[in-house]
Amino acid sequence: MIKKRYSKVESLKFMGSASKQVLGPNIEIxxxxxxxxxxxxxxxxxxxxxxxxxxxxxxxAILNSPFDNLFHKSSQHQWIMASSFRNVKTNIETGVKTGSTVAAKQQYFSVSTYGEPITQTKKMLLAAEYPLFNFETLAPGQTLLVVNAHVINFVSIEKFRAHLDQVFQTLKHHAGPVLLAGDFNTWNGKRLKYFNKLAVSFSLEKVDMIRQPRLNHLFRHLDHIYYRGLEVTDSFVHTEIHSSDHYPISLSIRTLAPPLMT
Structure with a gap:
């Protein structure tokens, strides 16, 4: 019998401090x-x-590690960590982490309903709203909704869809610009098809990137970025970096001024 090495955490933690008041008009990601x-x-x-x-x-991302000071002492970024489980041997927590040069106005996190096999570990999403650059014609208080997600893996298509539905529900009541990004574990056609179907239903556009498929991802792309109400000006996949089993992705976007009222 395999002993579980993980315990539930399902918590939110803030680290560092933001260096700016608003995002945009140009945003590097x-x-x-x-x-x-x-x-x-x-x-x-x-x-x-x-x-x-x-x-x-x-x-x-991890917490309770030798790298913690990098985030706790940051004077450039506010970091928000949404942990879903803890290694009981090392006390290291794992989850998703979002950093921003602007403090979040509000945030929300949610853990997957189902756990992954054997360990029963669950995956996390973190949503945060950030104030945007105030164009002269921009409605006061408009925010960018940023959703950072790691979708459940090694489960049936039904459980995968349930978690993806949960991720997209965070977009339901936000009328402004949206950035949805993360590791969606879309390693087969059924998963990717359902993901794209939901993206279309929420009027999201996909960021197209030139990148190399990886053998350990079954030659499929798992990391995706979708957006709404923004302009993508550049994207780059850092295939020269090998300090993870995923390539880092850099993205440049621009906020849009709403059309003038006539």
Missing amino acids: LLWNVFKCKKKGWLKDFTSLIQDKDLILLQE
Whole structure:
């Protein structure tokens, strides 16, 4: 019998401090599943990648590790960590973590209903709203909704769909700009088809990227970025970086001024 190495956490923690008041009009973004920061060279790559970034969305991020000071003492980014489980041997928590040069106005996290096989660990999503650059014609209080998700793996298509439905429900009542990104574990056609169906139903556009498929991902792309009410100006996949089993993705977007009323 295999003993469980994990216990439930399902908690939210804030670290660091934001350096700006609003996001935009140009916003630089990093998306990366950091593989629990286990690979050699991760810290050097990470600190280099985040220097010019306004938003950073991490999956398989960790807490209670030797890297904690990087986040706790940050004077550039506010970090929000949504933990879903803890390793009972090391006390290290794992989940999703979002960093921003602007403090979140509000945030929400949710854990998957179902657990993954054997360990019964669950996956997490973290949603946060950030104030946007105030164009002269922009309605007061408009915010960017950023959803950082790591979707459940190694389960039936029904359980996968249930978690993806849960992720997309966070978009339901937000009328403004949206950025949805993360590791969606879309390693087969059925999963990807359902993901794209939901994205279309919420009027999201996909960020197209030039990237290399990986053998350990069954030659499928697992990391995706979708958006609404924004303009994508550039995207780049860092295939030269190997300190995770996922490539980091950099994205440049621009906020849009609403049309003038006539």
